[in-house]
Amino acid sequence: MRRLFFYLLFSLAGLHVFAQTVITGKVTEENGVAMAGANAYLKGTYDGTSSNEKGVFKFKSTKTGSFDLVVGLVGYEQFTRKVELKGDTIRINVQLKEAFNQLNAVTITAGTFEAGDKKRAVTITPLDMMTTAGAAGDMYGALQTLPGTTTNGESGRLFVKGGDSEESQTYIDGSLVSVPYNSTAPNLATRGRFNPFMFKGMVFSTGGYSAEYGQALSSVLLLNTNDMPAEDQLDLSVLSVGAEVAGSKLWKNGAVTGSFGYNNLQPYMSIAPQNYHWVQAPESANAAISLRQKTGKTGMFKLYSSISRSSFNLNQEDLNQGGKPIDYELSNNNYFLNASWNGKLGENWSMNSAASFTNNKDNIGFDQTTVDKKIQGIFLKNVFTHPFSDKFILKFGGEFSAKSFGQNVVTSTETHDNRFINNNFSGFTEAQVYASSNFTTRIGARMEYSDYLKRFKVSPRLSTAYKISENGQFSLAYGWFYQNPLDDYLLYTNQIKPERADHYTFSYQSTINERTIKVELYYKDYRDLVKQNGDAFYLPTSYSNLGNGYAKGLDFFWRDNKTIKNGDYWISYSYLDIKRNYRNFPTEAIPTFASKHNFSVVYKHWFAGLRSLAGANFKYSSPRVYNNPNSSVFNGELMKPYRSLDLSWSFLYRQNIIIYGAVTNITGFKNEFGRQYADTIDANGQYPSSSIKPGSNRFFVVACFITLTKKGKANQLDKIE
């Protein structure tokens, strides 16, 4: 009945035949190339068609009178013209202009590696970070497969483009993280505090970054936490070194996730050979809660709070006591809170607010000495963004950070109790201007005032990018970067000023058919570095800003996930030339953290039949220097090169069960990180020494990750039991 009626309507409508106007034309791009698939139609009517491969469109209309002819194609500005329909033929040739779209426009890539699931031009994705062999789930470990970084096996921290590890800062959702690494013993590698699965995206900037970020001489790592979880779920992770359970509960526009984890390396260390004797193997427990709440149409509030406790007791030889074994005990308590709100204020303003709080305590005891360190940090930031147009975006904001650092050292003979509080007030403004889709410039400045150092600093920042072809682009970045001196110096003096580095970065990047090449040249000029003279460390007069240095180099990156079917690899190479005269250096010298050549290749292969992702990673760092006080040349000795071949295997047993195994340094290269020396000479007039080795030559981990959900996959749940 309905169908009949429907057809009746059709046929009735067909009877009304009026004079027809034919509208035809050709759609081309500005350069004359014909455009297929453009939608040409009369506005407010159903009359229209699409252009064919030759760019030609032709359609008829029975309408009469004045209408708007609209021609549109995704990625191009819409064309509109008034036409008069009188029953004849109208010919209109249309030239479409490429629409300006920030997502497709050139982006500043100098010094930047971005990862996210939305962006197209990504070089590394969060999943890449997690599945990189050798990193064993440590974000900072995975970053060390990127160019510009130097692997320091005895530290585990980030060393970027000739910068020390303290020169890199980590931000989560816009807030500074005061203590991003776990506490560890001297000369033993640490790991990041945060689980990489928390983050949906990251930007790793190895230089020339935005004026929004200060207090970092070398690099910033910007991490964005996940938005709403997709559904209620329970995650269980069982590893050979510990276990974690996490649960998420959703409600309308919000969600809460709670997690609890416990790690203990005792069982692992009892079966795997260790280079050191552990009285108590590292043990840690942590609990975290995170909240997500959408506010209004566009706003999102995020809160993350974690509390953790860790401890260990390591037996080491004390060279100052003729190699007598002593216990080095450490316990760490860390509390971290991070909150942020992102959203729109009206049509054209958006605001990002961020706050963080850290309370970190280390209690260390060795021989007859105790060291208690306490760091408290508060960070507040508010950033406003206002696009005056698509091509001119202004960003400005203010930041307050307070840090209190206290250290109490008690030895058998003396006590040092020192403490400082510093408040930093900062403001920045930055404009991004697009001259066209192919050329953009970002110009900004940052002002900082430290009330402890009583210093006011202004840092200009400038970067540009120019697209020379569909796939290739050049990018330049320049800026001044200030950072307050090390906490260990500020404990004893405020008569020094912030250290400064000037960055000059020039980069070329090209992506063709899922193959990316990036080459970067840089020069960094360090000045006002803190120097320490030979006087007692607790005297303010022992410190000055007379240090300086430079770093220059070349970074190369190649990523290809096209050539090998189901395979994906990237190759990084960094060349570094660096000298410094700072800290306790008697003269200009290469610092111990720098190696001239860093090479890394990461390969991943998806075996569909085995539902497995296998990964291999090889790393090489050329010999670094270290100082031998028995020699007259400062930092004149070379340690062995660092080499490591790492493998990993992830097996997707079920949609919700992943089994994972990884081995680092599978061939057991005997890596060494130089030698450490006693403070005083022995009977032979020599400083006794011992070699610095990694905690173990190899490391392996096995893990099982299980996700349980209610909805949609009930069949999966049934099969687990």
Next chain:
Amino acid sequence: MKKIILVIAVLLVNMVSIAQKPEFFQTMGETLGQYASCRTVADFQALGNKFQMIANVEKAEWSPLYYHAHCFIIMSFVEQGDAVKKDSYLDEAEKSIDKLVAMAPNEAEVFALQSFYYTARLVVNPMERGQKYSALSGQAVGKALALDPTNPRARLIKLQGDMGSARFFGQDPKTFCPQAKELLATWDNFKPKSPIDPAWGKDQAEGIVKGCQ
């Protein structure tokens, strides 16, 4: 009796709305007829464009947007190779789906399509996107089935997802064959609310049942 009155009432309302918008229904009917002759990406793009044009005029109707998104999703499957192109088609589909969800939040067809869209995103790069988009797709089809457990397209998409993951995980997809047969047997029990409402999918269900034998 009550039911009959209800049916008549619904029919009347439909007829009135068809009568009020004869041009809309006629154009939609003609345009839907063109599905049968679409083969290439360009064909589906032209058809999608047409639906977009209708959607521009009929701001209160969800079906033109539905078919616009549907065409662009199909384009991502027809396109060979280039992942960036596939994503750009899906970006277009996404715009319409977002509008659809806001416009017809109680329409099972909309969420069934959304689930289909997430599956298309997944297919572009299963290794990278598998986890996220299979969850989103499962969620959307769950919503569709909660709104209307009898909707055959929602049931089909759910079934395809279940069979796909069974195949992937080395289990026998044939355990879902009774469900497939049941779906096909009851397919025609579902009556679209109007002649321009979605009606696709029966041949896919037939294909699954054939594969079971």
